Amino acid sequence: MFTRRLLAAFMVAVAVSTSGCATSRLLIDAEVTRTNTHTVLAFEQTVFNKHHVKEGFDRYVGPNFKQHSGMLPDDREAAIRLLSHLLISEYPASRLVVERTVAQGDLVAVQVFWSQNPEEKRGVARIDIFRLENGRIVEHWDVAQELPEQPPGD
Numbered sequence: 001m002f003t004r005r006l007l008a009a010f011m012v013a014v015a016v017s018t019s020g021c022a023t024s025r026l027l028i029d030a031e032v033t034r035t036n037t038h039t040v041l042a043f044e045q046t047v048f049n050k051h052h053v054k055e056g057f058d059r060y061v062g063p064n065f066k067q068h069s070g071m072l073p074d075d076r077e078a079a080i081r082l083l084s085h086l087l088i089s090e091y092p093a094s095r096l097v098v099e100r101t102v103a104q105g106d107l108v109a110v111q112v113f114w115s116q117n118p119e120e121k122r123g124v125a126r127i128d129i130f131r132l133e134n135g136r137i138v139e140h141w142d143v144a145q146e147l148p149e150q151p152p153g154d
Contacts, residue, residue: 048096051087062136091116
């Protein structure tokens with residue numbers, strides 16, 4: 001009888017400790033995903049709405065950043081220069097609106113609408129995909145589509 005209780009207690013202890021580890025891992029993964037999402041949103045806000053491109057890169061982007069966009073150079077400093085020129089000189093009134101985010105592990109996807117001139121109804125619909133390491137953006141991909149002021153059929 002004692003052996004059975006000891007064995008049952010041991011099995012319960014093993015089950016509780018393993019489920020605790022699994023629960024802890026799930027909570028950690030969820031927190032990393034949440035933190036990564038906040039990092040990406042802060043980056044988008046800093047760069048595209050505040051137009052503080054260098055600050056956004058310095059604060060949220062890792063040193064070994066890899067750009068996969070056909071619209072931006074892969075070199076970090078060249079990307080900062082081009083984005084700074086676009087956002088400060090060409091489109092100083094531009095605004096970015098985040099429509100939704102999807103995140104899993106180290107990947108965060110953001111669906112956004114970027115209006116170069118908020119007084120016009122046209123702009124660019126974009127999906128940005130970011131990969132993060134240690135809380136910093138290390139890779140970026142995007143797909144963009146320019147939207148006409150008057151959609152077809154209206």
